[in-house]
Amino acid sequence: MDIQSASFASFLTAAAIVCFTPGPDMLYVLSFGVSQGRRGGVSAAVGVAAGMAAHAVLCAFGVSLLVSRYPVLLSAFKVVGLCYLIHLGVSIIRDKSNMAVSVVRARQHCGRIAYRAMLVNLANPKVIVFYVAFLPQFTSSSGWPMPAQLLALGAVFVVIGFAADASVGLLSGALAQRFTRDKGLTRKVNIGCGIVMFILAAVLAFDV
Template sequence: MDVQSALFISFVLAAATMCVTPGPDMLYVMSYGVSQGRAGGVAAAAGVAAGMLVHAVLSAFGVALLISQYPWLMMIFKGIGICYLVYLGLSIIRDKSDMAVDAKRAQRSYARIAYKAMMVNLMNPKVVVFYVAFLPQFTSPSGWPVPAQLFTLGVVFVTLGFAADATVGLASGALGKKFAENGTLTRKVNVSCGIVMFLLAAVLLLDI
């Protein structure tokens, strides 16, 4: 297995773990799935994905420009990324919030739901930090041009995120009730995902 393949597999594992971890976007999608039905949940998931795609484009070309001018920045980004993985692991494990949803939302058009979900994602500073700190550490100087690598990774992450969120939107009626009634289940999911983040941080640290 070459370096590029190993990096891509590591990225897919990390991205998939993040996408299935309960968080603000998933809660947002779930709330609309419960109150507006399957179509409302999928519309919210599409809006979140649209916001993530905008972040991916900005990150790919902005970060790539900096790295092309200052190659040593790659090591700094990798270091930040490792710290960010550790931070994510700690945050996920320490998160004791439940998956409660608000089922009292007024009926809204699906386009409006998607637009609002996109704006919520775009205005989240943590998403910007994620793309700037996380994606560059999975690029290789010997592969495609850095902008192409970052954009490809961004699209893969958006696709995985939409798949996870849309699934939650479709199944939110039953899934939302189950998590709301079983706090232990949410804790088990969080702890498991947090441990995966720590392991990925350790692997990436050895690669520096």
């Protein structure tokens, strides 16, 4: 049985459940959607998808499996991701500027937001372990070569994940329009988004 058989339907169901269940990546996208508008939310979703795609490629060619076997490397990824999330949280809370949902500012920061989101996703060791444990379950020794099967499954997973995250980015971005002229609410949103980064750092630190 290969990925063109009935097992592919099971994969789609499992992938949809995983992707549409709220988690660290979705919270990250939501925070940028609220603080930067629709473009910011979608940009964060693009970055997360880019990280997922990189993990899929690494999984397909065995790199993720190698990394997952060495606790020291996993710990290094965790420390990098933890420090980066804390840095983002502090930066957002210290930002006292007005909320940016204008087209001009959003375009200036789209690439940077996507890049940050990609780094956060890549630095999460739990994502590495997830790909190694999840994707191979839906492959077969017959049919396509194993790397090809893993790449195909990874691509589908990235598409589903992007659809979920982009939806959250658009919806949260729509909410941001309500705060554009209220400096008090803008400040509260920045603090809230910074706290989200700290929560994500705690999730990564304590593996919850």
